Amino acid sequence: MENGVVLTMRGITKTFPGVKALGGVDFTLRKGEIHALMGENGAGKSTLIKVLTGVYDFENGEIHVEGIDSPIINHSTQEAQNRGISTVYQEVNLCPNLTVAENLFIGREPKKFGLIDWKTMNKKAQQIIDDLDIGIDVTVTLENYSVALQQMVAIARAVDMESKVLILDEPTSSLDDNEVEKLFGMMNRLKEQGVGIIFVTHFLEQVYAVCDRITVLRNGELVGEYPIAELPRVELVAKMMGKNFDDLASIKDADDTCIKDELIIDANGLSHKGKIKPFDLEIHKGEVIGLTGLLGSGRSELARAIYGADKAQTGTLKVNGKEVKINAPIDAMKLGMGFLPDDRKAEGVIADLSIRENIILALQAKRGVFKLIPRKEQERLAEKYIKEIQVKTASMETPISQLSGGNQQKVIIGRWLATNPDFLILDEPTRGIDIGTKTEIQKLVVKLAKEGKSVIFISSEIEEMIRTCDRMVVLRDGMKVGEISEDITQATIMKAIAGGDSNE
Amino acid sequence: MSKSANGDSFIKKLTGSKVFLPLVCLFLVILINVIKSPSFLQISINNGVLYGRLIDIANRGSEIAILAIGMTLTIAVSAGTDISVGSVMALCASCCCTTLVGYGVASANKLNYPIFIGVIVGIFVGAVCGCFNGFMVARLKVQPMVATLVLYTAARAIGLLVSNNQNTYVRVEEYKYLGNFIKIGKWECPIPTPIFVAIICVALATLFLKKTALGMYIQSVGINKNASRILGINSVLIIFVCYVICGLCAGVAGTVASSRIYSADSNNIGLNFEMDAILAVALGGNSLAGGKFSLAGSIIGAYTIQALTTTLLAFGVKTEQAPVVKAIVIVLIVVIQAPAVQNYIKNRKARKISAGGGEAVAK
Numbered sequence: 088m089e090n091g092v093v094l095t096m097r098g099i100t101k102t103f104p105g106v107k108a109l110g111g112v113d114f115t116l117r118k119g120e121i122h123a124l125m126g127e128n129g130a131g132k133s134t135l136i137k138v139l140t141g142v143y144d145f146e147n148g149e150i151h152v153e154g155i156d157s158p159i160i161n162h163s164t165q166e167a168q169n170r171g172i173s174t175v176y177q178e179v180n181l182c183p184n185l186t187v188a189e190n191l192f193i194g195r196e197p198k199k200f201g202l203i204d205w206k207t208m209n210k211k212a213q214q215i216i217d218d219l220d221i222g223i224d225v226t227v228t229l230e231n232y233s234v235a236l237q238q239m240v241a242i243a244r245a246v247d248m249e250s251k252v253l254i255l256d257e258p259t260s261s262l263d264d265n266e267v268e269k270l271f272g273m274m275n276r277l278k279e280q281g282v283g284i285i286f287v288t289h290f291l292e293q294v295y296a297v298c299d300r301i302t303v304l305r306n307g308e309l310v311g312e313y314p315i316a317e318l319p320r321v322e323l324v325a326k327m328m329g330k331n332f333d334d335l336a337s338i339k340d341a342d343d344t345c346i347k348d349e350l351i352i353d354a355n356g357l358s359h360k361g362k363i364k365p366f367d368l369e370i371h372k373g374e375v376i377g378l379t380g381l382l383g384s385g386r387s388e389l390a391r392a393i394y395g396a397d398k399a400q401t402g403t404l405k406v407n408g409k410e411v412k413i414n415a416p417i418d419a420m421k422l423g424m425g426f427l428p429d430d431r432k433a434e435g436v437i438a439d440l441s442i443r444e445n446i447i448l449a450l451q452a453k454r455g456v457f458k459l460i461p462r463k464e465q466e467r468l469a470e471k472y473i474k475e476i477q478v479k480t481a482s483m484e485t486p487i488s489q490l491s492g493g494n495q496q497k498v499i500i501g502r503w504l505a506t507n508p509d510f511l512i513l514d515e516p517t518r519g520i521d522i523g524t525k526t527e528i529q530k531l532v533v534k535l536a537k538e539g540k541s542v543i544f545i546s547s548e549i550e551e552m553i554r555t556c557d558r559m560v561v562l563r564d565g566m567k568v569g570e571i572s573e574d575i576t577q578a579t580i581m582k583a584i585a586g587g588d589s590n591e
Numbered sequence: 592m593s594k595s596a597n598g599d600s601f602i603k604k605l606t607g608s609k610v611f612l613p614l615v616c617l618f619l620v621i622l623i624n625v626i627k628s629p630s631f632l633q634i635s636i637n638n639g640v641l642y643g644r645l646i647d648i649a650n651r652g653s654e655i656a657i658l659a660i661g662m663t664l665t666i667a668v669s670a671g672t673d674i675s676v677g678s679v680m681a682l683c684a685s686c687c688c689t690t691l692v693g694y695g696v697a698s699a700n701k702l703n704y705p706i707f708i709g710v711i712v713g714i715f716v717g718a719v720c721g722c723f724n725g726f727m728v729a730r731l732k733v734q735p736m737v738a739t740l741v742l743y744t745a746a747r748a749i750g751l752l753v754s755n756n757q758n759t760y761v762r763v764e765e766y767k768y769l770g771n772f773i774k775i776g777k778w779e780c781p782i783p784t785p786i787f788v789a790i791i792c793v794a795l796a797t798l799f800l801k802k803t804a805l806g807m808y809i810q811s812v813g814i815n816k817n818a819s820r821i822l823g824i825n826s827v828l829i830i831f832v833c834y835v836i837c838g839l840c841a842g843v844a845g846t847v848a849s850s851r852i853y854s855a856d857s858n859n860i861g862l863n864f865e866m867d868a869i870l871a872v873a874l875g876g877n878s879l880a881g882g883k884f885s886l887a888g889s890i891i892g893a894y895t896i897q898a899l900t901t902t903l904l905a906f907g908v909k910t911e912q913a914p915v916v917k918a919i920v921i922v923l924i925v926v927i928q929a930p931a932v933q934n935y936i937k938n939r940k941a942r943k944i945s946a947g948g949g950e951a952v953a954k
């Protein structure tokens with residue numbers, strides 16, 4: 088093996104029934120480099136990682152790791168870990184019903200007299216968490232924390248293991264700039280220690296901020312490997328998509344607002360104990376509202392209280408001018424609402440059901456159990472949305488769990504579009520979605536607004552919200568602290584989030 | 592990908608189908624029987640009714656098949672088994688018989704009410720038990736096994752209370768119809784009635800699951816309760832309904848079992864039936880972890896178990912030892928279903944495809 092190389096993969100081929108996920112892919116990782124693995128949804132990034140770490144086996148190819156003479160094949164993630172490869176998978180795969188500390192140390196618990204030494208474990212765990220400045224209680228079960236925090240815990244776990252290779256598959260998909268900064272700091276420290284890092288993301292800025300080298304995949308084939316300096320952004324996009332594309336082109340004309348006078352949502356003093364303090368919010372027809380704030384500021388919680396995902400405990404809600412009582416999501420749906428939750432795995436996908444079923448389920452629930460949507464109609468709808476949001480799949484009968492992460496997200500978006508809502512709440516809709524489709528979704532939001540529908544748009548990417556939203560609501564510490572309706576720019580938003588007194 | 596030839600895809604469809612393995616199991620059991628005693632398949636008419644091993648299996652398997660319907664749903668929706676069904680059967684039988692002849696009567700040849708009232712009471716009691724289980728599991732979120740353990744222990748005892756510790760014989764010819772043969776005037780139906788009851792129950796369940804969205808809801812809730820709630824399904828209600836249906840099935844099975852012996856033998860009716868019902872669901876290729884299910888598979892599973900039981904008895908295995916053989920079958924099924932084994936099979940398949948269809952893919 089060449090000097091300075093920690094990992095090589097040569098000619099890796101992997102086939103799923105009906106899908107060639109990887110066709111002879113090469114990949115080389117050097118010591119102390121951060122290597123971006125890029126490609127559209129379904130390009131094969133996660134599959135390449137899972138082949139490497141023993142989640143899947145592969146048909147052809149060789150994997151070499153520094154320090155081992157013969158080619159290796161990992162049969163389990165544990166084996167990969169023992170060989171110095173630690174991984175944060177795209178879908179957080181920790182145990183939600185164990186505590187944070189247990190999750191951090193599962194499989195390598197500190198022992199005393201053959202028993203788990205809880206005290207040491209909790210102490211060490213708190214240490215790790217504090218080092219990362221995450222600020223959570225390690226003795227609380229993981230499910231009490233948001234996806235973003237769970238993602239941080241998963242990262243903390245992987246980083247804490249002594250390894251030669253660290254793999255991060257879309258670790259930043261639900262993180263804010265702050266957390267991303269922390270992560271990058273950590274990555275750079277590890278890089279200095281000579282760890283090779285594989286970094287998968289759809290955020291191009293992040294790639295250019297930390298990476299040294301880029302490998303691009305398209306449709307399971309290797310496009311090429313490039314030093315970062317030799318591949319400017321436009322070219323990277325072209326390489327990934329196989330065509331030229333300007334992802335930064337404006338999607339909204341300034342004078343192109345279509346906000347009507349009528350209110351669709353008029354919330355007064357809604358709250359949910361411990362999550363969101365009483366807030367007032369008015370949303371007009373044809374308006375796109377962005378919710379912004381730091382992680383844990385309550386932006387998801389505000390939306391959830393309106394939709395009834397977490398039932399509002401105080402306050403009144405008027406929809407279309409009529410006062411309503413929402414006890415469960417179905418009540419909200421009957422009033423024309425839709426809600427795309429941010430935690431795709433826990434609250435979005437119905438894993439073993441087909442794409443078709445996943446798309447029509449919400450519409451079916453809205454119609455009621457006795458009005459089964461005829462099979463023909465189901466297929467028509469599924470086909471329509473698979474095409475409209477470009478889900479990459481062999482068939483609509485494929486279980487959704489077999490899709491790549493980004494494609495699963497697209498299916499869930501399709502599910503809500505199928506219900507034809509008047510008011511749609513999108514909590515991190517573009518999570519894990521590639522740049523081409525991201526733009527499509529932003530356009531879609533603007534189009535919905537043009538049709539007189541209203542949208543709440545939540546994203547940890549401020550840039551994205553600036554492009555789509557008419558008005559921004561700022562949250563801090565579980566409280567709505569202000570609104571910005573004119574001059575929505577990165578600067579004004581950042582200032583409001585940080586607590587500039589002008590918006591109090 | 593190149594499309595395979597028609598014949599090829601038919602075989603693929605067949606082997607890929609969910610009921611393929613269960614069918615193979617049933618076929619194997621029957622095959623062993625036929626080899627051992629060629630008369631196995633014979634069906635004859637004796638005294639105007641059908642006789643034969645196959646008829647016997649179809650007849651005796653009815654209760655398990657009916658229970659398997661409910662059990663399939665509770666397992667699918669909550670990854671939990673309702674272990675109370677056997678006891679509930681006994682309770683329903685007691686309530687049915689006691690209604691008909693009155694409290695404390697050991698044996699009667701006169702009825703207080705028409706028979707259908709008794710049957711309805713029996714089935715209703717089953718539904719009430721189902722409501723209890725459903726409330727515990729869906730609303731109070733008690734572990735299904737623990738929640739149904741209550742009635743597993745209590746129902747049979749309550750049954751004894753209801754029938755005042757007696758067997759309560761209903762010595763009225765018509766009461767035997769449901770569990771034996773229907774007679775109308777001089778004409779006697781040659782096919783045992785429980786077979787019809789099972790067919791009706793299965794047909795109703797299938798119709799209900801196919802013509803409404805209930806089947807899809809059940810799978811959805813079984814796979815991801817939270818996501819189902821967010822997209823507008825009342826998860827609690829769906830789980831509750833499944834347990835009620837399971838109780839209903841136990842009620843029907845209980846009255847049929849009672850009619851067979853025209854009494855309410857609380858100590859023996861439905862004894863260990865919950866195990867057979869659970870096994871039927873597993874044999875049917877359904878994962879006990881919930882989610883996707885196949886009702887047809889469970890029904891095939893139910894008759895496979897009955898065939899197995901009948902076979903063992905016919906081979907002279909003592910009743911007490913039959914469970915050992917059943918246990919071996921369970922182990923085999925569990926092993927075949929184990930993810931490790933399934934993965935192995937899948938990978939071999941995938942490899943075959945990539946090796947065989949290499950050119951097609953490479954293009």
Ligand SMILES: Nc1ncnc2c1ncn2[C@@H]1O[C@H](COP(=O)(O)OP(=O)(O)OP(=O)(O)O)[C@@H](O)[C@H]1O
Nearest residue numbers: 103108128129130131132133134489490491492493
């Ligand atoms: N378990 C599976 N069974 C069948 N097909 C699969 C499975 N996992 C992935 N695939 C298919 O393999 C292809 C590559 O998927 P992969 O998850 O590697 O994409 P990705 O590059 O990680 O995409 P994303 O950016 O959306 O995460 C996709 O077409 C997907 O449908």
Ligand SMILES: [Mg+2]
Nearest residue numbers: 133177491492
């Ligand atoms: Mg992926």
